[in-house]
Amino acid sequence: MENIETKLREEAKRLLLEKKADVIIGYEKGTLPLTATPCFITQPDEADKLVWNNLCTQNLAKFVHDLITAHKNSQKRLKPEDRKKKVVGVVARGCTTRSIIIQLQERQYERDEVCILGVPCDGYVDGKELKIRIGGADIVDGSIDGGQMTMKTSDGDKTVALKDVLADCCVTCRFNNPIISDVMIGSPAPAMNPDAEYDDVKEFESKTIDERWAYFTGEMSKCMRCNACRQACPSCYCPTCFAEQSQPQWVGIGEDASDTQVFQFMRLYHMVGRCVDCGSCVAVCPMGVDLRKFLKKIDKDCFEFFGNRAGSSMEDMPPLGKFDEHHDKGDFVYNP
């Protein structure tokens, strides 16, 4: 990944110097061992802190949407002719570009407001799985080299194979290379294992209704309503989430099990054709709720019923975002 990082820094620097982007969203080294964290670069000389490795977790499309929206809001009171576009550069792997495609399809910003620095991806480390593999020990120091993670921990030295701790969504990723980009860095990454994409879902589908419901309620009982899943999601960009509306109030704010279930249910259903399986919601969840199982089920249904894979191309619109007057039955729209 070293030479990708070098090229990435060069390109980021160039885009800022040539004023082709006002800001570059990328990743930098985190303050804890074996972490990377989102960063925002506006000065060319800061580009050297950019990193690209298996520790880059978050889907940065969330920040693209936030920055452009905040900029547009700040320009609302200007005369149209005085308004300026802000171009946001973003370091984007496959899933990040899928999210950008969804945001573009949903008319959140124009294509020329985002400058995509495409990077190949061979998966990111699932921090929770890593913790399990090292018996819950505290990581004091560590490095990744040659497919191995070597760590100094509170419980002695440990080594874990990188492929064993990659996030579930990465292992079966179908789109680990950028779908759209303005600058492509490095050569495409080798394919992951998309054939196994729905194995977990199929197993889940084979369970009885009671078993599935028990799994759902069990997972939801871990949720503490911190909203990290929603906040990390690039497709969750509503200015006011239904969960925060008060007139009417759709869900209570307390810890009541049914409120939590309804919140998560409604969020899941808002993800039909819009979830790119970037795994950000799973990665950020402090309590380890298995949201992916349900999102993947919805994704599978969406593909089987409508042939749609969220954000897989600019032309393939999300099924809930299009209406085909020749094929869709219109009765329920006009005569509910």
Added chain:
Amino acid sequence: MEKRLIKKDALAGIAKKMAGDVLVWAPVKQEDNVLFKPLRADDEPFFAYLNSKNAPKNVFFPHTETLMKYTRTEKGMVFSEEVNDAPQSVLFGVRPCDAHSFVLLDKLFDQEKYKDGYYIAKRRNTTVITLACVKPPYTSCFCTSVDGEPVSSDGADILLTDIGGDYLVEFVTEKGEKLAKYFGDTQADAAADAKKNEIAAKAKEAIASKIPAHEVKPILDKNFDNPFWDTIHRKCLACGTCTYLCPTCHCFDISDEVTEVEGVRIRSWDSCMFPLFTKETSGHNPRTSQKERWRQRAMHKFKYYIDMFNAIACVGCGRCVMYCPVNIDIRKIVTDISKL
């Protein structure tokens, strides 16, 4: 006060025995998380833990709590006598940083001006048993920078320290002494005491992460409008992970859940990281962006709490550092503020 020794492997048995008599909250392993939960008959307490995922503040200040219930009748509102449920309980095996947080929360919920009956009743009826950190659990622990110590009886009624094969049991308060019957009858000698002091000093020494927490108050006093505040929030997701896992964060919301004629008024955790936190009925929001929200969080912990109660509202447990999804590190923020 009295000191005793118990065998190290006796601890779980003691917790379970206690759980037969009173409500015992103890660290329990649930899948990959260690959480403080009421110990049920088939639960095995997990004392070999580093620290729990959730701060044990939920024992005194639950995520959701019923304040009152009411029914609308033809003659007007009828309020039910809501029982403030505070049974005799034991909080078994909290880390010293978390026990320290109770002292800090007391300053707010049990102060001269305001008394929070719900919190106070639970606090009064709960005995806190602290399990000292003979080895700092995480590299991100920084308790010694915020008036804590890895082996400390601050906030504890009983302090347990692993001194090798045994736990030294120190009864710190009278409330603690009432549970003495569970801890055998082996009196601790001076050697055990000396060993504990040696371990405590070593543990304190081993806390490597340090922040200038006491130095930033005068700087914060003068820098409400410093451009520095523009730099820390940009990657913040505005989720509540830091505040919900924090042992000292205590902000709450109050709402009414009403069906046709019956209503319940609940209070539930809220977070200064949420945009809705300061949104007013009119629609106006005085904290317009995550910048103002982050400034509030930093100020509240390292300035306002000192202004109000002469104490830093952080215990150095490192939860927000470890679990922030985007690695916003309060240690770095405090260090950066000290350089302003």
